[in-house]
Amino acid sequence: MDSDTGSTCSRSSSPDLAVDSAVGAFFSSKVLRAYRGEEAALRPDRDRPEGTEEGPQGAGSGGKSRNRAELSKDDLQELRLRVNSRERKRMHDLNQAMDGLREVMPYAQGPSVRKLSKISTLLLARNYILMLSSSLEEMKKLVGEVYGAGAAQSRPARPVLTRTAASPPQLPQLPLLPLAQSLHPLAASAAAASTSPLQQGGAQTPHSPPSAGYLGFHATPLPSLLKEPLPLSASYRHFPGMPCPCALCQPLPTSTASLHSLPMGK
DNA sequence: TAGGCCATCTGGTCCT
DNA sequence: AGGACCAGATGGCCTA
Numbered sequence: 001m002d003s004d005t006g007s008t009c010s011r012s013s014s015p016d017l018a019v020d021s022a023v024g025a026f027f028s029s030k031v032l033r034a035y036r037g038e039e040a041a042l043r044p045d046r047d048r049p050e051g052t053e054e055g056p057q058g059a060g061s062g063g064k065s066r067n068r069a070e071l072s073k074d075d076l077q078e079l080r081l082r083v084n085s086r087e088r089k090r091m092h093d094l095n096q097a098m099d100g101l102r103e104v105m106p107y108a109q110g111p112s113v114r115k116l117s118k119i120s121t122l123l124l125a126r127n128y129i130l131m132l133s134s135s136l137e138e139m140k141k142l143v144g145e146v147y148g149a150g151a152a153q154s155r156p157a158r159p160v161l162t163r164t165a166a167s168p169p170q171l172p173q174l175p176l177l178p179l180a181q182s183l184h185p186l187a188a189s190a191a192a193a194s195t196s197p198l199q200q201g202g203a204q205t206p207h208s209p210p211s212a213g214y215l216g217f218h219a220t221p222l223p224s225l226l227k228e229p230l231p232l233s234a235s236y237r238h239f240p241g242m243p244c245p246c247a248l249c250q251p252l253p254t255s256t257a258s259l260h261s262l263p264m265g266k
Numbered sequence: 267t268a269g270g271c272c273a274t275c276t277g278g279t280c281c282t
Numbered sequence: 283a284g285g286a287c288c289a290g291a292t293g294g295c296c297t298a
Contacts, residue, residue: 080275080276083275083276083277084274084275084276087274087275087276088273088274088275091273091274092273095272095273117270117271117272118271118272119271
């Protein structure tokens with residue numbers, strides 16, 4: 001074991017994995033290029049990490065035509081090393097993408113903070129996306145209400161947040177706005193722009209993730225948030241410290257619902 | 267010391 | 283045939 005793990009990063013965040021320090025770069029451009037098939041041009045001598053393997057006979061050259069059964073023990077060993085190296089690189093790319101995901105997560109980051117585990121990162125990311133989608137929906141409704149208020153003044157008061165045709169018909173038509181304003185700082189901030197949480201939380205760069213406080217949960221996500229993924233069904237649960245994930249404030253917008261049907265490849 | 271998390275190796279399967 | 287992807291196995295490191 002450890003045939004060539006000299007410069008590979010194990011454990012904590014690898015220094016050379018944080019390729020893209022740009023906060024908005026969800027995945028590094030390197031990874032994206034790799035998965036768009038551009039890496040061959042980007043890195044001609046790929047899979048030669050530490051020089052202990054990948055001898056002079058690269059993949060596709062030399063003994064390519066030989067049957068695998070005819071390979072000598074050394075050739076098999078070399079083949080095995082090449083495969084191992086590729087697999088290692090693949091996992092490193094995966095970890096790099098995971099680091100990119102961690103960078104944009106509303107989670108306290110720093111040398112003194114333990115890195116999010118992979119499973120925690122994925123769970124938190126999912127909840128984060130759902131929460132942002134929920135906030136966006138509420139924001140849209142709020143904007144619609146603000147700009148449509150003048151036209152609706154002559155009409156009798158009624159719940160203003162009506163569902164669109166695409167919404168699930170079984171969901172009750174509830175006055176969500178007050179509840180949403182109490183639960184979502186984003187929605188509340190639009191109503192009271194003078195005391196916007198964005199201003200309270202400091203300047204936000206265009207692509208930087210919102211601060212944890214702005215998002216409404218603690219600097220370190222509660223364990224329950226990480227352990228419990230948001231249910232996709234009609235039933236819901238509340239996460240302590242998490243901006244309400246329930247169906248009231250999170251009407252499962254079609255944008256997120258469609259995410260689950262996206263082809264994930266292979 | 268047990269358990270969690272991780273990196274790595276390895277063999278199988280599928281795709282190009 | 284070679285590479286990508288996947289999952290199981292294994293062993294190391296760290297923390298409670």
